[in-house]
Amino acid sequence: MSEFFAMGGYAGYVWSCYGLTLVILAGNLWFSRRELKAQIQRATRRNQTAETP
Amino acid sequence: MWLWFYKLASPPYAYAIAARWRPWLLWSALILMVISAYGGLVLAPPDYQQKDAFRIMYVHVPSATLSLSVYVIMAVAAGIGLIWRIKLAHAVAAACAPIGAWFTVLALATGSIWGRPMWGTWWEWDPRLTSELIQLFLYLGYMALRSSFDDTQRADRAGAILAIVGVVNVPIVKYSVVWWNSLHQGPSISKLGAPSIASPMLWPLLLMMLAFMLYFAAVLCDRVRAEILRRERNASWLASVAAGT
Amino acid sequence: MTPRQRRMALVAVVLLTVGGAVGFALKAFQDNVQYFFSPSDVSAGKAPAGRAFRVGGMVTQGSFKRATGSMEARFVLTDFSNDVTVSYTGVLPDLFREGQGVIARGKLDGNLFVAEEVLAKHDENYMPPDVADMLKKKHEKPTGTPTSTTAMTQPAG
Missing domain, CATH: 2.40.50.140 (Nucleic acid-binding proteins)
Incomplete structure:
Protein backbone atom coordinates (compact mmCIF):
# COMPACT_ATOMS: atom_id res chain seq x y z
CA MET A 1 0.00 0.00 0.00
CA SER A 2 2.73 2.50 0.91
CA GLU A 3 4.46 1.40 -2.26
CA PHE A 4 1.39 2.49 -4.20
CA PHE A 5 1.44 5.94 -2.60
CA ALA A 6 5.18 6.27 -3.21
CA MET A 7 4.64 5.98 -6.99
CA GLY A 8 8.21 4.78 -7.52
CA GLY A 9 9.63 8.04 -6.19
CA TYR A 10 7.35 10.25 -8.30
CA ALA A 11 4.71 10.62 -5.56
CA GLY A 12 4.96 14.42 -5.40
CA TYR A 13 4.50 14.83 -9.13
CA VAL A 14 1.79 12.22 -9.68
CA TRP A 15 -0.35 13.08 -6.66
CA SER A 16 -0.10 16.82 -7.14
CA CYS A 17 -1.42 16.34 -10.69
CA TYR A 18 -4.34 14.24 -9.54
CA GLY A 19 -5.03 16.59 -6.63
CA LEU A 20 -5.00 19.61 -8.91
CA THR A 21 -7.34 17.87 -11.35
CA LEU A 22 -9.76 17.04 -8.54
CA VAL A 23 -9.73 20.61 -7.23
CA ILE A 24 -10.27 22.19 -10.66
CA LEU A 25 -13.01 19.75 -11.73
CA ALA A 26 -14.85 20.08 -8.42
CA GLY A 27 -14.43 23.85 -8.41
CA ASN A 28 -15.75 24.14 -11.94
CA LEU A 29 -18.80 22.09 -11.00
CA TRP A 30 -19.42 24.07 -7.83
CA PHE A 31 -19.05 27.49 -9.43
CA SER A 32 -21.38 26.70 -12.31
CA ARG A 33 -23.97 25.30 -9.91
CA ARG A 34 -23.73 28.40 -7.73
CA GLU A 35 -24.10 30.65 -10.78
CA LEU A 36 -27.20 28.72 -11.85
CA LYS A 37 -28.75 28.99 -8.37
CA ALA A 38 -28.09 32.73 -8.34
CA GLN A 39 -29.75 33.16 -11.75
CA ILE A 40 -32.78 31.11 -10.69
CA GLN A 41 -33.12 33.27 -7.59
CA ARG A 42 -32.91 36.45 -9.64
CA ALA A 43 -35.52 35.17 -12.07
CA THR A 44 -37.82 34.25 -9.18
CA ARG A 45 -37.46 37.68 -7.60
CA ARG A 46 -38.15 39.39 -10.92
CA ASN A 47 -41.28 37.34 -11.43
CA GLN A 48 -42.57 38.12 -7.94
CA THR A 49 -42.08 41.85 -8.35
CA ALA A 50 -43.70 41.66 -11.79
CA GLU A 51 -46.80 39.95 -10.40
CA THR A 52 -47.31 42.42 -7.53
CA PRO A 53 -46.59 45.88 -8.88
CA MET B 1 -34.62 16.46 -38.21
CA TRP B 2 -35.13 20.20 -38.80
CA LEU B 3 -38.16 20.21 -36.59
CA TRP B 4 -36.12 18.71 -33.79
CA PHE B 5 -33.38 21.25 -34.45
CA TYR B 6 -35.76 24.18 -34.14
CA LYS B 7 -37.41 22.68 -31.10
CA LEU B 8 -34.05 22.28 -29.39
CA ALA B 9 -33.18 25.85 -30.28
CA SER B 10 -36.11 27.13 -28.25
CA PRO B 11 -34.87 28.21 -24.82
CA PRO B 12 -37.62 26.64 -22.68
CA TYR B 13 -37.14 23.27 -24.35
CA ALA B 14 -33.32 23.40 -24.11
CA TYR B 15 -33.60 24.53 -20.49
CA ALA B 16 -35.75 21.53 -19.61
CA ILE B 17 -33.51 19.09 -21.51
CA ALA B 18 -30.39 20.41 -19.78
CA ALA B 19 -32.03 20.08 -16.38
CA ARG B 20 -33.13 16.52 -17.10
CA TRP B 21 -29.84 15.27 -18.55
CA ARG B 22 -27.46 16.87 -16.12
CA PRO B 23 -27.65 14.29 -13.26
CA TRP B 24 -27.27 11.37 -15.68
CA LEU B 25 -24.26 12.93 -17.35
CA LEU B 26 -22.66 13.87 -14.06
CA TRP B 27 -23.09 10.51 -12.37
CA SER B 28 -21.91 8.49 -15.34
CA ALA B 29 -18.89 10.83 -15.58
CA LEU B 30 -18.06 10.34 -11.90
CA ILE B 31 -18.42 6.55 -12.07
CA LEU B 32 -16.25 6.32 -15.19
CA MET B 33 -13.66 8.62 -13.61
CA VAL B 34 -13.35 6.39 -10.55
CA ILE B 35 -13.06 3.26 -12.70
CA SER B 36 -10.46 4.72 -15.04
CA ALA B 37 -8.48 6.29 -12.18
CA TYR B 38 -8.34 2.85 -10.59
CA GLY B 39 -7.30 1.36 -13.91
CA GLY B 40 -4.66 4.00 -14.49
CA LEU B 41 -3.22 4.25 -10.99
CA VAL B 42 -3.47 0.63 -9.84
CA LEU B 43 -4.05 -1.82 -12.67
CA ALA B 44 -1.82 -0.33 -15.36
CA PRO B 45 1.82 -1.45 -15.11
CA PRO B 46 4.57 1.18 -14.82
CA ASP B 47 6.05 2.38 -18.11
CA TYR B 48 9.36 0.97 -19.35
CA GLN B 49 10.92 4.44 -19.54
CA GLN B 50 8.96 6.75 -17.31
CA LYS B 51 8.08 4.27 -14.54
CA ASP B 52 5.16 5.54 -12.45
CA ALA B 53 5.43 9.13 -13.64
CA PHE B 54 3.60 8.21 -16.86
CA ARG B 55 0.38 7.92 -14.80
CA ILE B 56 0.08 11.71 -15.04
CA MET B 57 -1.04 10.95 -18.61
CA TYR B 58 -4.50 9.94 -17.35
CA VAL B 59 -5.31 13.48 -16.27
CA HIS B 60 -3.08 15.40 -18.68
CA VAL B 61 -4.21 13.89 -21.98
CA PRO B 62 -7.99 14.14 -21.39
CA SER B 63 -7.75 17.76 -20.26
CA ALA B 64 -5.54 18.66 -23.23
CA THR B 65 -7.94 16.92 -25.63
CA LEU B 66 -10.93 18.67 -24.10
CA SER B 67 -9.18 22.05 -24.20
CA LEU B 68 -9.21 21.70 -28.00
CA SER B 69 -12.55 19.98 -28.59
CA VAL B 70 -14.42 22.39 -26.30
CA TYR B 71 -13.01 25.24 -28.38
CA VAL B 72 -14.24 23.61 -31.58
CA ILE B 73 -17.70 23.15 -30.04
CA MET B 74 -17.63 26.79 -28.94
CA ALA B 75 -16.63 28.02 -32.41
CA VAL B 76 -19.26 25.87 -34.15
CA ALA B 77 -21.95 27.10 -31.75
CA ALA B 78 -20.82 30.68 -32.30
CA GLY B 79 -20.89 30.15 -36.06
CA ILE B 80 -24.42 28.72 -35.93
CA GLY B 81 -25.48 31.66 -33.79
CA LEU B 82 -23.96 34.10 -36.24
CA ILE B 83 -25.38 32.55 -39.40
CA TRP B 84 -28.81 31.42 -38.28
CA ARG B 85 -29.27 34.12 -35.61
CA ILE B 86 -30.04 31.55 -32.96
CA LYS B 87 -29.71 33.04 -29.49
CA LEU B 88 -29.38 29.66 -27.81
CA ALA B 89 -26.30 28.85 -29.90
CA HIS B 90 -24.63 32.02 -28.63
CA ALA B 91 -25.60 31.02 -25.10
CA VAL B 92 -23.91 27.63 -25.60
CA ALA B 93 -20.76 29.30 -26.95
CA ALA B 94 -20.61 31.67 -24.00
CA ALA B 95 -21.12 28.74 -21.61
CA CYS B 96 -18.28 26.73 -23.19
CA ALA B 97 -15.56 29.33 -22.68
CA PRO B 98 -14.89 29.14 -18.93
CA ILE B 99 -15.03 25.33 -18.92
CA GLY B 100 -12.60 25.12 -21.83
CA ALA B 101 -10.31 27.66 -20.19
CA TRP B 102 -10.12 25.53 -17.05
CA PHE B 103 -9.30 22.42 -19.08
CA THR B 104 -6.50 24.37 -20.75
CA VAL B 105 -5.13 25.51 -17.38
CA LEU B 106 -5.26 21.92 -16.19
CA ALA B 107 -3.49 20.63 -19.30
CA LEU B 108 -0.73 23.25 -18.95
CA ALA B 109 -0.29 22.69 -15.21
CA THR B 110 -0.22 18.88 -15.29
CA GLY B 111 2.02 18.99 -18.35
CA SER B 112 4.42 21.23 -16.48
CA ILE B 113 4.45 18.93 -13.45
CA TRP B 114 5.04 15.96 -15.78
CA GLY B 115 7.79 17.76 -17.68
CA ARG B 116 9.85 18.54 -14.59
CA PRO B 117 10.91 14.96 -13.72
CA MET B 118 10.86 13.56 -17.28
CA TRP B 119 12.25 16.27 -19.53
CA GLY B 120 14.06 18.15 -16.78
CA THR B 121 12.16 21.43 -17.12
CA TRP B 122 8.91 23.01 -15.97
CA TRP B 123 8.48 25.05 -19.10
CA GLU B 124 10.08 25.37 -22.52
CA TRP B 125 9.04 27.54 -25.46
CA ASP B 126 8.40 24.44 -27.49
CA PRO B 127 5.81 24.68 -30.34
CA ARG B 128 3.27 22.44 -28.56
CA LEU B 129 3.56 24.21 -25.21
CA THR B 130 3.51 27.67 -26.75
CA SER B 131 0.49 27.00 -28.96
CA GLU B 132 -1.42 25.52 -26.00
CA LEU B 133 -0.66 28.69 -24.03
CA ILE B 134 -2.06 30.72 -26.96
CA GLN B 135 -5.15 28.51 -26.72
CA LEU B 136 -5.60 29.66 -23.12
CA PHE B 137 -5.25 33.30 -24.18
CA LEU B 138 -7.90 32.75 -26.87
CA TYR B 139 -10.36 31.55 -24.24
CA LEU B 140 -9.48 34.44 -21.92
CA GLY B 141 -9.66 36.91 -24.80
CA TYR B 142 -13.09 35.61 -25.77
CA MET B 143 -14.39 36.03 -22.23
CA ALA B 144 -12.82 39.47 -21.84
CA LEU B 145 -14.27 40.62 -25.17
CA ARG B 146 -17.74 39.41 -24.20
CA SER B 147 -17.65 41.14 -20.85
CA SER B 148 -16.60 44.42 -22.44
CA PHE B 149 -20.05 44.78 -24.05
CA ASP B 150 -23.12 45.69 -22.03
CA ASP B 151 -25.42 44.66 -24.84
CA THR B 152 -25.70 40.85 -25.03
CA GLN B 153 -26.39 40.80 -28.74
CA ARG B 154 -23.27 42.79 -29.57
CA ALA B 155 -21.22 40.69 -27.17
CA ASP B 156 -22.52 37.58 -28.96
CA ARG B 157 -21.51 38.81 -32.40
CA ALA B 158 -18.09 40.17 -31.47
CA GLY B 159 -17.34 37.05 -29.43
CA ALA B 160 -18.47 34.79 -32.27
CA ILE B 161 -16.03 36.44 -34.71
CA LEU B 162 -13.14 35.96 -32.26
CA ALA B 163 -14.15 32.35 -31.56
CA ILE B 164 -14.27 31.53 -35.28
CA VAL B 165 -10.98 33.24 -36.07
CA GLY B 166 -9.31 31.54 -33.10
CA VAL B 167 -10.27 28.07 -34.27
CA VAL B 168 -7.24 28.30 -36.58
CA ASN B 169 -5.07 27.64 -33.52
CA VAL B 170 -6.65 24.23 -32.88
CA PRO B 171 -4.93 22.36 -35.75
CA ILE B 172 -1.70 24.21 -34.89
CA VAL B 173 -1.78 22.82 -31.34
CA LYS B 174 -2.73 19.38 -32.57
CA TYR B 175 -0.12 19.06 -35.33
CA SER B 176 2.64 21.18 -33.75
CA VAL B 177 4.47 18.00 -32.75
CA VAL B 178 4.26 16.62 -36.29
CA TRP B 179 5.08 19.77 -38.25
CA TRP B 180 8.05 20.96 -36.21
CA ASN B 181 10.87 19.70 -34.05
CA SER B 182 9.63 19.79 -30.51
CA LEU B 183 10.43 18.64 -27.02
CA HIS B 184 6.94 17.21 -26.72
CA GLN B 185 6.62 13.72 -28.22
CA GLY B 186 4.39 12.90 -31.18
CA PRO B 187 0.79 11.69 -30.99
CA SER B 188 0.15 8.30 -29.37
CA ILE B 189 -3.53 7.67 -30.07
CA SER B 190 -4.82 9.96 -32.78
CA LYS B 191 -2.65 8.74 -35.62
CA LEU B 192 -3.14 6.29 -38.43
CA GLY B 193 -2.56 2.70 -37.44
CA ALA B 194 -2.46 1.16 -34.00
CA PRO B 195 -1.99 3.43 -30.98
CA SER B 196 1.47 3.18 -29.46
CA ILE B 197 0.23 2.54 -25.95
CA ALA B 198 0.02 -1.01 -24.58
CA SER B 199 -3.62 -2.04 -24.03
CA PRO B 200 -3.56 -2.32 -20.20
CA MET B 201 -2.39 1.31 -20.19
CA LEU B 202 -4.66 2.40 -23.03
CA TRP B 203 -8.16 1.48 -21.85
CA PRO B 204 -8.07 3.64 -18.68
CA LEU B 205 -6.98 6.57 -20.84
CA LEU B 206 -9.80 6.16 -23.37
CA LEU B 207 -12.30 5.68 -20.56
CA MET B 208 -11.00 8.77 -18.76
CA MET B 209 -11.39 10.80 -21.95
CA LEU B 210 -15.00 9.66 -22.21
CA ALA B 211 -15.52 10.54 -18.52
CA PHE B 212 -14.10 14.04 -19.09
CA MET B 213 -16.46 14.55 -22.04
CA LEU B 214 -19.46 13.52 -19.95
CA TYR B 215 -18.27 15.80 -17.15
CA PHE B 216 -17.98 18.66 -19.63
CA ALA B 217 -21.52 18.01 -20.87
CA ALA B 218 -22.82 18.00 -17.28
CA VAL B 219 -21.16 21.30 -16.39
CA LEU B 220 -22.29 22.74 -19.72
CA CYS B 221 -25.91 21.92 -18.80
CA ASP B 222 -25.68 24.12 -15.70
CA ARG B 223 -23.85 26.91 -17.46
CA VAL B 224 -26.26 26.96 -20.42
CA ARG B 225 -29.23 27.13 -18.05
CA ALA B 226 -27.69 30.04 -16.18
CA GLU B 227 -26.91 31.72 -19.49
CA ILE B 228 -30.53 31.26 -20.71
CA LEU B 229 -31.90 32.76 -17.49
CA ARG B 230 -29.56 35.74 -17.81
CA ARG B 231 -30.81 36.42 -21.34
CA GLU B 232 -34.53 35.69 -21.10
CA ARG B 233 -35.44 38.48 -18.76
CA ASN B 234 -39.11 38.89 -19.46
CA ALA B 235 -40.22 35.58 -20.91
CA SER B 236 -43.42 34.27 -19.39
CA TRP B 237 -42.21 30.67 -19.23
CA LEU B 238 -39.65 31.65 -16.59
CA ALA B 239 -42.35 31.84 -13.95
CA SER B 240 -43.00 28.10 -14.10
CA VAL B 241 -39.28 27.31 -14.13
CA ALA B 242 -38.53 29.52 -11.18
CA ALA B 243 -41.41 28.02 -9.26
CA GLY B 244 -40.42 24.46 -10.14
CA THR B 245 -36.69 24.04 -9.49
CA MET C 1 -28.32 35.73 -51.90
CA THR C 2 -30.35 35.69 -48.74
CA PRO C 3 -28.91 37.43 -45.68
CA ARG C 4 -28.29 34.02 -44.11
CA GLN C 5 -26.25 32.83 -47.09
CA ARG C 6 -24.33 36.07 -47.04
CA ARG C 7 -23.42 35.55 -43.40
CA MET C 8 -22.45 31.96 -44.15
CA ALA C 9 -20.16 33.12 -46.97
CA LEU C 10 -18.70 35.79 -44.68
CA VAL C 11 -17.80 33.22 -42.03
CA ALA C 12 -16.25 30.96 -44.67
CA VAL C 13 -14.22 33.84 -46.16
CA VAL C 14 -12.99 34.95 -42.71
CA LEU C 15 -11.93 31.39 -41.87
CA LEU C 16 -10.15 30.87 -45.19
CA THR C 17 -8.38 34.23 -45.06
CA VAL C 18 -7.17 33.87 -41.47
CA GLY C 19 -6.30 30.22 -41.97
CA GLY C 20 -4.40 30.98 -45.15
CA ALA C 21 -2.56 33.95 -43.63
CA VAL C 22 -1.49 31.99 -40.55
CA GLY C 23 -0.55 29.01 -42.72
CA PHE C 24 1.70 31.11 -44.97
CA ALA C 25 3.22 32.93 -42.00
CA LEU C 26 4.11 29.65 -40.31
CA LYS C 27 5.49 28.28 -43.57
CA ALA C 28 7.66 31.38 -44.01
CA PHE C 29 8.98 31.18 -40.46
CA GLN C 30 9.33 27.39 -40.57
CA ASP C 31 12.96 27.52 -39.46
CA ASN C 32 12.32 29.93 -36.63
CA VAL C 33 9.58 27.73 -35.25
Missing part, protein backbone atom coordinates in the same frame (compact mmCIF):
# COMPACT_ATOMS: atom_id res chain seq x y z
CA GLN C 34 11.93 24.75 -35.09
CA TYR C 35 12.63 24.09 -31.47
CA PHE C 36 16.01 22.43 -32.05
CA PHE C 37 18.59 21.77 -34.76
CA SER C 38 19.76 18.31 -35.74
CA PRO C 39 23.47 17.37 -35.76
CA SER C 40 23.25 17.43 -39.59
CA ASP C 41 22.02 21.06 -39.46
CA VAL C 42 24.98 21.89 -37.24
CA SER C 43 27.46 20.17 -39.62
CA ALA C 44 25.94 22.03 -42.55
CA GLY C 45 26.44 25.32 -40.72
CA LYS C 46 22.71 26.05 -40.47
CA ALA C 47 22.88 26.65 -36.73
CA PRO C 48 23.55 30.22 -35.56
CA ALA C 49 27.18 30.89 -34.71
CA GLY C 50 28.05 32.73 -31.51
CA ARG C 51 24.49 32.53 -30.22
CA ALA C 52 22.88 29.92 -27.98
CA PHE C 53 20.71 27.34 -29.75
CA ARG C 54 19.46 23.80 -29.18
CA VAL C 55 20.71 20.56 -30.64
CA GLY C 56 18.55 17.45 -30.54
CA GLY C 57 19.62 13.88 -31.19
CA MET C 58 20.21 10.43 -29.86
CA VAL C 59 22.97 9.83 -27.30
CA THR C 60 25.38 7.41 -29.05
CA GLN C 61 25.85 4.10 -27.25
CA GLY C 62 29.10 4.00 -25.32
CA SER C 63 29.89 7.66 -25.86
CA PHE C 64 29.04 8.92 -22.36
CA LYS C 65 32.13 9.81 -20.33
CA ARG C 66 32.53 11.63 -17.07
CA ALA C 67 36.04 12.85 -16.27
CA THR C 68 37.23 11.61 -12.87
CA GLY C 69 37.02 14.21 -10.13
CA SER C 70 34.90 16.48 -12.29
CA MET C 71 31.20 17.10 -12.88
CA GLU C 72 31.79 17.61 -16.58
CA ALA C 73 30.15 14.98 -18.76
CA ARG C 74 30.78 14.42 -22.43
CA PHE C 75 28.65 12.52 -24.87
CA VAL C 76 27.99 12.34 -28.60
CA LEU C 77 24.62 13.30 -30.09
CA THR C 78 23.76 11.70 -33.42
CA ASP C 79 21.00 11.75 -35.99
CA PHE C 80 22.59 8.71 -37.66
CA SER C 81 24.24 10.75 -40.40
CA ASN C 82 26.17 13.36 -38.40
CA ASP C 83 27.46 13.71 -34.84
CA VAL C 84 27.95 16.52 -32.36
CA THR C 85 30.05 16.13 -29.22
CA VAL C 86 28.44 17.78 -26.22
CA SER C 87 30.06 18.88 -22.99
CA TYR C 88 27.81 19.50 -19.99
CA THR C 89 28.41 20.24 -16.33
CA GLY C 90 25.45 19.66 -14.06
CA VAL C 91 22.61 17.37 -13.13
CA LEU C 92 21.10 15.28 -15.93
CA PRO C 93 17.35 14.48 -16.07
CA ASP C 94 16.04 11.08 -14.94
CA LEU C 95 15.42 9.86 -18.46
CA PHE C 96 18.95 10.66 -19.64
CA ARG C 97 20.76 7.55 -20.81
CA GLU C 98 22.60 6.26 -23.84
CA GLY C 99 20.24 5.54 -26.71
CA GLN C 100 17.84 8.20 -25.43
CA GLY C 101 16.77 11.28 -27.35
CA VAL C 102 18.00 14.45 -25.66
CA ILE C 103 18.00 18.17 -26.39
CA ALA C 104 20.95 20.30 -25.33
CA ARG C 105 20.93 24.10 -25.20
CA GLY C 106 24.22 25.94 -25.47
CA LYS C 107 26.88 27.32 -27.81
CA LEU C 108 29.37 25.87 -30.23
CA ASP C 109 32.99 26.18 -29.18
CA GLY C 110 34.87 25.06 -32.26
CA ASN C 111 33.58 21.56 -32.80
CA LEU C 112 32.50 21.07 -29.21
CA PHE C 113 28.98 21.98 -28.16
CA VAL C 114 29.08 23.43 -24.65
CA ALA C 115 25.64 22.93 -23.12
CA GLU C 116 24.09 24.95 -20.32
CA GLU C 117 21.03 22.75 -20.11
CA VAL C 118 20.25 19.17 -21.14
CA LEU C 119 16.65 17.98 -21.47
CA ALA C 120 15.49 14.43 -22.10
CA LYS C 121 12.96 13.75 -24.84
CA HIS C 122 10.79 10.70 -24.52
CA ASP C 123 8.89 8.96 -27.30
CA GLU C 124 5.17 8.46 -27.75
CA ASN C 125 5.31 4.76 -26.87
CA TYR C 126 4.00 3.54 -23.55
CA MET C 127 4.44 -0.08 -22.52
CA PRO C 128 5.28 -2.25 -19.52
CA PRO C 129 9.02 -3.02 -19.02
CA ASP C 130 8.68 -6.71 -19.94
CA VAL C 131 7.04 -5.86 -23.25
CA ALA C 132 9.84 -3.38 -23.97
CA ASP C 133 12.45 -6.07 -23.24
CA MET C 134 10.67 -8.48 -25.55
CA LEU C 135 10.55 -5.94 -28.34
CA LYS C 136 14.21 -5.12 -27.87
CA LYS C 137 15.22 -8.79 -28.16
CA LYS C 138 13.06 -9.27 -31.20
CA HIS C 139 14.57 -6.35 -33.06
CA GLU C 140 18.13 -7.04 -31.85
CA LYS C 141 18.54 -3.31 -31.57
CA PRO C 142 20.35 -1.89 -28.61
CA THR C 143 19.04 1.63 -29.13
CA GLY C 144 15.55 1.95 -27.67
CA THR C 145 12.50 1.35 -29.77
CA PRO C 146 12.53 1.85 -33.52
CA THR C 147 9.92 4.62 -33.60
CA SER C 148 11.82 6.73 -31.11
CA THR C 149 14.73 6.98 -33.50
CA THR C 150 12.55 8.10 -36.40
CA ALA C 151 10.88 10.65 -34.17
CA MET C 152 14.24 12.22 -33.50
CA THR C 153 15.68 12.11 -36.96
CA GLN C 154 12.82 13.19 -39.15
CA PRO C 155 11.63 16.70 -38.50
CA ALA C 156 8.63 16.33 -40.78
CA GLY C 157 7.17 19.23 -42.69
